[in-house]
Amino acid sequence: MSRAMEKEKTPKDACFPKSNRLLNKKEFDDVFSRGKRFATRSFFSASFEVEAGEGKLGLIVAKKKLKLAASRNRVKRIVREWYRKTPKNRVIAVGLRRRLEEADFKKLISELETHA
Numbered sequence: 001m002s003r004a005m006e007k008e009k010t011p012k013d014a015c016f017p018k019s020n021r022l023l024n025k026k027e028f029d030d031v032f033s034r035g036k037r038f039a040t041r042s043f044f045s046a047s048f049e050v051e052a053g054e055g056k057l058g059l060i061v062a063k064k065k066l067k068l069a070a071s072r073n074r075v076k077r078i079v080r081e082w083y084r085k086t087p088k089n090r091v092i093a094v095g096l097r098r099r100l101e102e103a104d105f106k107k108l109i110s111e112l113e114t115h116a
Helices: 025-034 069-084 102-113
Strands: 036-039 043-049 056-060 090-096
Touching: 025 043, 025 056, 025 090, 043 102, 056 069, 069 090, 069 102
Parallel strands: 056 090
Antiparallel strands: 036 043, 043 090
């Protein structure tokens, strides 16, 4: 098998298991009712603190805002990567507020930093 065909293993801490996700409407409603709200040009979010290691992330990226699935998935990957690098002591729900242009993808991380 050639090196190009070998699959590189993902580091264990780079995974995003279900235990770290907000999965249903009740969990999202809980975050938005209990949490502190933030907003930037591209994102809105709500979060509250929990015990270390019990943090969760919920993503809201509507098809109405980004038509192409590849673009929606890219935004989700960027947000998940940002979350992976933050302390796991918060429950956070992050949503997209507006349509994004290709150039805006580069600015997403800096906007997300204000939500932490």
